Amino acid sequence: MSEVGALLREDLRGRTAYGAPQLQVPVALNTNESSYAVPQSVVDAIVAEVSAVAPSLNRYPDREFTMLREQLAGYLTRTTGVEFDIDQVWAGNGSNEVLSHLVQTFGGPGRTALGFTPSYSMHPIIAQGAGMAWVDGLRRGALESGAFDIDLDEAVRQAHEHDPSLVFLCSPNNPTGTALPLEIVTAVYDAAPNAVVVVDEAYAEFARPGTPSAVTLLQGRERLVVTRTMSKAFAFAGVRLGYLAAAGDLTELLRLVRLPYHLSSVTQAVARAALSHADTMLEMVEAIKTERDRMVEQTRSLGFMPVASDANFVLIGGFADAQQTWQALLDQGVLVRDVGIPHHLRITAGTPAETDEVLAALADLAPGHRQQASEETP
Ligand SMILES: *Cc1c(COP(=O)(O)O)cnc(C)c1O
Numbered sequence: 005m006s007e008v009g010a011l012l013r014e015d016l017r018g019r020t021a022y023g024a025p026q027l028q029v030p031v032a033l034n035t036n037e038s039s040y041a042v043p044q045s046v047v048d049a050i051v052a053e054v055s056a057v058a059p060s061l062n063r064y065p066d067r068e069f070t071m072l073r074e075q076l077a078g079y080l081t082r083t084t085g086v087e088f089d090i091d092q093v094w095a096g097n098g099s100n101e102v103l104s105h106l107v108q109t110f111g112g113p114g115r116t117a118l119g120f121t122p123s124y125s126m127h128p129i130i131a132q133g134a135g136m137a138w139v140d141g142l143r144r145g146a147l148e149s150g151a152f153d154i155d156l157d158e159a160v161r162q163a164h165e166h167d168p169s170l171v172f173l174c175s176p177n178n179p180t181g182t183a184l185p186l187e188i189v190t191a192v193y194d195a196a197p198n199a200v201v202v203v204d205e206a207y208a209e210f211a212r213p214g215t216p217s218a219v220t221l222l223q224g225r226e227r228l229v230v231t232r233t234m235s236k237a238f239a240f241a242g243v244r245l246g247y248l249a250a251a252g253d254l255t256e257l258l259r260l261v262r263l264p265y266h267l268s269s270v271t272q273a274v275a276r277a278a279l280s281h282a283d284t285m286l287e288m289v290e291a292i293k294t295e296r297d298r299m300v301e302q303t304r305s306l307g308f309m310p311v312a313s314d315a316n317f318v319l320i321g322g323f324a325d326a327q328q329t330w331q332a333l334l335d336q337g338v339l340v341r342d343v344g345i346p347h348h349l350r351i352t353a354g355t356p357a358e359t360d361e362v363l364a365a366l367a368d369l370a371p372g373h374r375q376q377a378s379e380e381t382p
Contacts, residue, residue: 015135022129030337031358036178036207036317038239039354040288046281053273065269069095072272075279076247080232082282083209084219091252092222095267095275099206099233099246104130106229106248107170108261110200111136115169118162118196120154122179122345124204127172139166152180152311152319156188163195171196174204175218176211179343179350181313183215190221193228200254202229206246207315209237209289210296215314219249226251236316238278238285245275292316296353302363306370317352319343322375329373336365347375 024035033039042050072095077088096102103126111117113135119127120141128138141162143154154173163171171192175184184203193201203218211217218230229250235241245267248255278285299318300310309321323329326349330342333349338361341350351362 015132019132022126024341025339027334027339029334029339031354031361032339033317033352033354033358033362034339034341034350035241036236036315036352037241038236038288038292038316039352039358040239040292042239042278043281043284043287046278046284049277049281050274053277054270057269057273061269063269064265065267065272067265069267069272072267072276072279075276079279079282080219080249084217086219086222088219088249089252091255092249093247094250094255094258095245095247096262097244097246097266097271098235099204099231099248100126100130101244101266102231102246102248103127103202103204104134105258105261106200106202106231107131107134107136109257111170116166117170117172118166118168118199119172119174120159122152122177122343123172123174124178124206125343127174127204131170131172136170139168141166152177152182154184154188156191159188160191160195163192163199168196168199171199171201172204173201173218174206176205176207176215176314178204178206178315179317179341179345180311180319181315181317182311183211183314186216186218186221189218189228193221193225200227200229202231204231206231206233206236208232209286210293210316211314212293222249222251226253229254234275234278237289238282239288240275240278240285243271243274243278245271291356292353295356295359298359299351299353299363303366306363306366307374308366308370317350319345319348319350321345321348323347323349323373324375325373329369332369332373333362333365336361336368338362338365 073090073093076093077090080088107130111134116137117131118139118141120143131138229248231248233246303310303320311319326342343350
């Protein structure tokens, strides 16, 4: 062990870091980014906003990011029909930072976080990084039907059993893609009376019509939090801007742990410019959903087993050996994600041309890479 290795916190020993490969490939469909560049009209607005703040970069940014919160509250109000004021909105450098603020404020050593696996791999990493105990709650459907749905009674039972300080729900869920019925959110909220319940809605804008957002549940539930991000639907992963909606009493407490001036003047300016052009930024969402649905239909015709998706990706089952198919696709210049679920790969919905490429590659591979009926998990 190296000299510093010996100094590492005991509870971090043996851990591996988050590490989705960042490879230069013709078709990158592994981290659920948008394949579409930021539109030129928004690029121009960004450049103008940054240029306006550049002379004042000798000063610290607005610590309260007031104008940005106003715009985020406006965006949420406009798109969800639920009225938000700026005290109910908080933001950070990616929703990962916002999640980390929640964990630092309501979690920490001696406390337990509960999530339902498979879900977003950063939830346990952030919780454990802050010294929390992590409980891998089970999605009963994952074991029985391959549908990955959370079973309401089972979720309630696990919430009672573990009495967590934090519960992570993810809807639409990454990596499985399906949105959560709101009854599960309210049931888990009621079953975990000492918990802040976080609904990670990173993919909300991609949900199929009629899928309700958990923001409609916030009124009267002071322990409920809904996190969102500009990384996915806004095609803005490089900016690092995530946010949350919750009761004003809750967001107030997050100021205890955030680093002062955590959102730079440049980040605030860039995010404001994009939010002023939200409609343009979101223009490609429908096109991406079309490609997602095409990927579901076509991979099913190829004999694979795609999971119903409300996100900008599809989890596809039915591979004999997911790792082998992952490599074979990479050999053809297509990078997808092996999320560690046996026989499954997750593929981001990109442009029509990218969908064509990935489908052609899968059609090519299907005969040798399809799971045989006898190998299917019962
Ligand atoms: C991509 C993703 C995020 C986004 O994180 P950022 O830090 O905002 O880029 C959050 N939650 C889930 C479930 C995701 O898949």
